[in-house]
Each structure stands twice: as structure tokens, then as C-alpha cells.
Amino acid sequence: MTQPISYTTTAQVREALLAKHEIALLDVREEDPFAQGHPLFAANLPLGRLELDARWRIPRPNTQIVVYDNGEGLAEIAAQRLQAQGFTQVSLLQGGLQGWRDAGGEIFIDVNVPSKSFGELVESERHTPSLPAPEVKALLDQKADVVVLDARRYDEYQTMNIPGSSSVPGAELVLRARELAPNPATRIIVNCAGRTRSIIGTQSLVNAGLPNPVSALRNGTIGWTLAGQTLEHGADRRAPATVSAEHKAAAAKQARDVADKAGVQRAVPSDIANWRKEVDRTTYLLDVRTPEEFTAGHLSGFRSAPGGQLVQETDVSAPVRGARIVLADDDGVRANMTASWLAQMGWNVYVLDGLTSADFSDSSPVAQNLPAPTAPVTWIKPQALADAIAQAPKDSIAVVDLTTSANHVRRHIPGAWFALRTDLQQALSRIPKADRYVLTCGSSLLAKYAVQEFAEATGATVEVLEGGNQAWADTGLPVETGEQRLASPRVDRYRRPYEGTDNAHEAMQAYLDWEFGLVEQLGRDGTHGFKVI
Numbered sequence: 011m012t013q014p015i016s017y018t019t020t021a022q023v024r025e026a027l028l029a030k031h032e033i034a035l036l037d038v039r040e041e042d043p044f045a046q047g048h049p050l051f052a053a054n055l056p057l058g059r060l061e062l063d064a065r066w067r068i069p070r071p072n073t074q075i076v077v078y079d080n081g082e083g084l085a086e087i088a089a090q091r092l093q094a095q096g097f098t099q100v101s102l103l104q105g106g107l108q109g110w111r112d113a114g115g116e117i118f119i120d121v122n123v124p125s126k127s128f129g130e131l132v133e134s135e136r137h138t139p140s141l142p143a144p145e146v147k148a149l150l151d152q153k154a155d156v157v158v159l160d161a162r163r164y165d166e167y168q169t170m171n172i173p174g175s176s177s178v179p180g181a182e183l184v185l186r187a188r189e190l191a192p193n194p195a196t197r198i199i200v201n202c203a204g205r206t207r208s209i210i211g212t213q214s215l216v217n218a219g220l221p222n223p224v225s226a227l228r229n230g231t232i233g234w235t236l237a238g239q240t241l242e243h244g245a246d247r248r249a250p251a252t253v254s255a256e257h258k259a260a261a262a263k264q265a266r267d268v269a270d271k272a273g274v275q276r277a278v279p280s281d282i283a284n285w286r287k288e289v290d291r292t293t294y295l296l297d298v299r300t301p302e303e304f305t306a307g308h309l310s311g312f313r314s315a316p317g318g319q320l321v322q323e324t325d326v327s328a329p330v331r332g333a334r335i336v337l338a339d340d341d342g343v344r345a346n347m348t349a350s351w352l353a354q355m356g357w358n359v360y361v362l363d364g365l366t367s368a369d370f371s372d373s374s375p376v377a378q379n380l381p382a383p384t385a386p387v388t389w390i391k392p393q394a395l396a397d398a399i400a401q402a403p404k405d406s407i408a409v410v411d412l413t414t415s416a417n418h419v420r421r422h423i424p425g426a427w428f429a430l431r432t433d434l435q436q437a438l439s440r441i442p443k444a445d446r447y448v449l450t451c452g453s454s455l456l457a458k459y460a461v462q463e464f465a466e467a468t469g470a471t472v473e474v475l476e477g478g479n480q481a482w483a484d485t486g487l488p489v490e491t492g493e494q495r496l497a498s499p500r501v502d503r504y505r506r507p508y509e510g511t512d513n514a515h516e517a518m519q520a521y522l523d524w525e526f527g528l529v530e531q532l533g534r535d536g537t538h539g540f541k542v543i
Contacts, residue, residue: 015090015100015101015102016102019104019113020105020109020110023076028537030539032332032333033076034053034073035078035331036052036075036078037052037054037107038085038432039056039080039084039432040056041056041502042502043501045119045120047107047117048117049115049116050116050532050535051325052078052325053329054121055067055088055329057084058430058456061095061381061459064095066378067327069293069294070289070291072098073097073330077100078107078109079106080106081106085103094381116535118535121504122326123325125324129205129210132209136542138209139216141226141227142237144239146234150173157196157197158201158227159200161179161183162202164177164179166509170241171245172201176190177249179318180211180214180316180321181318181348183215183318184215185344186249187249188254189249189250193222197224197225198223201226201231203230203231204507204525206322208226211318218261218347219267231508232507236518262346265344265347266342269346269347269349269353272351272353272354273353274346274359277336277363278363282336282362285334286311292334293335294327294333294336296314296335297309297314297315297337298317298337303370305373307370307373308373309369309370315327317337317339320352321352324352328357334360335349335352337362338362338365339365349361355539356539383462384462386461387461388472390473391476392476392477392482405443405444407447408441409423409448409450410441410447410497412429412449412450412457413450413451413452415428415502415503419491422491423489424488426450427441427496433499434463436498437498438468441497444470445471446470448473449461450475450482453477453481454477457475457478461474507520
């Protein structure tokens with residue numbers, strides 16, 4: 011049974027942040043409206059995904075959780091669902107987002123703002139070296155002794171990259187740069203799509219004492235594009251998978267020195283066992299190696315959080331501000347470098363020492379710990395659904411796809427409607443009334459949680475497609491592509507101005523202008539606790 015929901019004021023949230031008490035400030039709108047404005051340390055956890063994401067993102071049930079929206083009526087529903095999942099300290103932000111603004115709270119736009127604003131602070135205080143796109147292109151055209159290292163995820167790199175560059179995601183830079191630039195005279199240029207990961211990547215190499223001249227590509231692929239220069243697409247160049255013993259030892263020593271300077275703390279396996287027993291402290295256990303390495307074998311209880319992306323997306327992997335973070339790797343480089351940045355961002359961060367490759371032996375999937383659905387689920391197999399659609403009168407069966415809009419556009423069941431759970435009533439007003447509703451998503455993992463609300467809203471029979479869209483396709487049944495039958499707007503993902511290849515130049519320039527102003531915003535907000543070494 012849910013408890014009455016209390017309210018927490020903006021002043022109380024700020025007090026908790028300044029005191030470094032644990033608190034999760036959750037914006038339960040979809041990502042696009044979240045990106046239009048939110049407090050600095052708010053984490054986006056959409057109402058429609060609470061069952062899938064809440065327990066792993068907020069692992070301690072008695073964490074102080076403060077929920078808000080911007081008047082859409084989502085926050086109270088979210089608070090009730092969180093209580094139903096066993097969270098005991100859930101409250102609503104008094105006045106919602108407008109209340110935060112009215113109380114003088116600073117409002118930030120875009121996503122991953124703690125990391126992006128921190129990156130700007132690093133550059134302003136450390137004067138991270140950078141080169142403009144025309145100078146970098148001139149070096150490449152002259153066949154100068156230079157290598158360009160792309161610090162983004164590999165899939166982002168493949169979408170678009172600086173011609174001739176190699177993919178070396180953030181936390182891999184200090185470990186692998188020497189393999190790509192063994193000559194100390196070789197100039198290293200680090201890029202991302204915009205600014206943050208190139209600044210952090212470049213400063214990582216500088217902090218680690220790499221002898222090479224190192225510079226960021228100023229403004230990344232955005233700067234390259236705005237300079238009228240052509241990007242490459244579909245490249246597959248990556249850093250060598252193996253690192254020489256000499257280079258690994260040098261990188262490990264330098265990374266440890268940087269971590270010590272930043273105030274990173276040390277842990278051993280027995281500490282993990284003790285921390286797991288704590289009921290009043292949140293501990294995130296994160297493996298900062300590559301996703302491929304994690305899949306091959308990891309420490310039990312750890313989650314995959316590749317180091318470069320972890321620094322870029324702290325609000326995703328660790329939405330409980332003030333929590334303890336423990337990082338692990340098998341080389342002594344990636345965890346220390348990643349931890350050095352998290353420590354500077356005000357996190358209580360530890361590196362797990364004394365590990366070897368042999369300790370990373372758990373290849374089982376990470377336990378999901380999902381709640382039970384609130385209503386009984388009636389399953390229907392893909393072929394049975396296909397037969398029913400073929401035999402039933404037109405519009406008597408409505409297939410509702412609750413996957414992400416991007417996945418729906420990429421592939422969906424013919425005739426299926428895309429809908430967001432956060433937009434349920436509006437979505438149903440656009441879908442022709444049916445006698446039966448069949449819910450699906452990628453695997454139907456999410457769809458099964460929507461049965462009760464669909465049944466209450468429609469009064470009709472509600473079923474769930476067994477195995478979801480994947481099972482439908484695996485059965486050999488036809489699929490469609492495209493944006494037809496969008497019952498909800500595509501606001502589940504904010505379109506980053508630095509993503510893709512078709513962004514307007516005005517949007518890219520506006521994004522850069524926004525980043526340049528983040529340091530000033532940090533000063534006005536006053537809660538960040540960042541300290542650049």
C-alpha cells in the first residue's frame with residue numbers, strides 16, 4: 011500500500027546537494043522535454059520506464075528521492091509507482107520545475123549537463139590545448155607526423171569521423187595512445203562531436219604526462235563541419251587490442267599518480283562485501299572496460315560503464331548524487347583515469363585494487379531485479395497474432411508498440427501504432443477504438459507493465475505479444491519501416507545538435523555558444539562542488 015506523498019522544497023534539495031548527502035532528483039518527463047530545461051543534478055528517468063530502470067539506477071530502496079515534472083501530472087504517478095516498487099523515501103518537488111525556477115534555482119538545457127559543464131570548467135582552468143579545424147586539416151593534408159584519436163563511442167565514430175582518425179573511446183586513451191603514437195614527437199589530436207570528450211580526453215593525456223604534443227580538435231566534428239570541411243563515414247579504424255607490457259606499465263603508473271593527486275580512494279574486495287551489506291549508503295559498482303570485455307567476463311555484481319561515457323554521462327549511471335562509486339578494470343589505467351575525473355566532479359570514488367584478468371570470470375547477464383507486473387498478463391504468440399489480424403474485422407485489433415520511437419521507425423509490425431506510456435490518454439485518442447489491444451516493444455519486457463493502465467483506459471481486452479517485435483521478426487513475419495501511425499510525438503529522445511550528419515549549421519553553432527556559457531551558469535547555480543586539479 012502506498013503512503014501519502016510529501017513535498018520537498020528547492021531549498022531542501024540544494025541543502026542536500028551542498029552537504030553531499032545522498033539524493034536522487036528525478037525528472038520523469040521524456041528526454042526531449044527534460045532537455046528543454048532542468049536543474050543541474052536532475053536525472054532523467056521517464057515515467058514510462060520506471061519499472062525497467064528505477065531499481066538498477068537507484069539500488070538502495072530508502073534513498074531520498076525527489077520527483078518532479080513541469081505540470082504534466084506525471085510526477086505523482088511516478089512517486090506512487092516508485093513506492094509500489096519498495097522505495098520508501100519518495101517525495102514531490104514542491105511546485106515542480108516551475109517551483110524550482112520561482113525559488114531562484116538555475117535551469118540548464120540539454121542532456122548530461124553536469125559532465126558538459128565540468129568539461130568547460132576544466133578547459134577554463136587548465137587552458138586545455140586545442141587547435142581549430144583548418145589547422146588540423148592542414149596538418150593532415152601536409153602528411154605531418156600526427157594522429158587523430160576519436161574519443162567517442164565506436165558507433166558514434168562510425169557515423170561520422172575526421173578523415174584518417176582512429177576510434178579510441180575516452181578511458182582507452184591513456185592506455186592505448188602510446189601504441190598509436192610511439193614516437194614522442196608525434197602530435198596527438200583528440201576529438202569528439204562537440205567539446206566535452208575532446209577536452210577531457212586531451213587533458214587526460216596531459217595529466218598523465220604523455221610526452222607527445224597533445225591538442226583537442228576545437229569544437230570537434232561540429233567545428234570541422236562549420237569550417238566547411240568534409241567528414242568520413244563508416245570508418246572502422248580502432249586502437250590495437252593489445253598493449254605492450256612496457257606501455258601498459260608506464261600508463262598504469264601515470265594513471266595512479268593522477269588518481270592519487272585527485273584524491274581517489276582505494277578499495278579491496280573485502281570492502282565490496284561490507285558495502286553491499288550497508289542499508290544507509292548507495293554504492294555503484296562499475297566496470298570501466300569496453301563493453302566487449304565486460305560481456306566476455308566481469309566481476310560479479312558490477313555493471314558495464316565504459317570510462318569515457320561514464321564521465322560523459324554520470325547522471326545516467328549514477329543518478330544518486332552523493333553516492334559512493336567503485337570502479338574496476340584489469341590494467342590499472344582505465345579505472346584510475348576515470349576515477350580521477352569523477353573525484354574532481356565531487357564524487358566519493360574508489361578504485362578496486364589488486365585485480366587481474368582472471369578475476370573477471372563472471373559471464374552471466376547482470377541481474378535485472380525487475381518488479382512484478384501490477385496486473386496478470388495474457389500472452390499471445392506472434393503467429394497467433396498474425397492469424398488474428400488477418401481474420402478479424404478492420405481496426406478491431408490495435409497493436410500498440412511501446413518501444414523507443416527510433417526502434418519503431420526502424421522496424422515495426424505492419425499496422426502497429428507507436429505510443430509513449432507518459433502520453434497514454436492522448437495516444438489512445440489518436441488510435442481507432444478497438445475490441446482488443448496487443449501491446450509490444452522490442453522484447454515485451456516493458457509492454458507487460460502497461461497492461462493495467464491500458465485495460466483501465468480502454469475497458470477492452472489487453473494482451474502482450476510474447477517475445478515482442480524481435481520474436482515477430484524471428485518468426486519470419488513481415489515488418490514495416492517509417493514514421494506512419496505515430497500516436498505519440500517522438501519526444502522520447504532529444505536530438506543532439508552534434509549527432510548525425512544532417513544538423514543545421516545554426517543549431518550546431520547555437521550548441522557551441524551554449525557550451526561556452528556553462529561555466530557562468532555553474533557559478534550562478536553554486537551546487538556543483540567541482541574542483542579541478
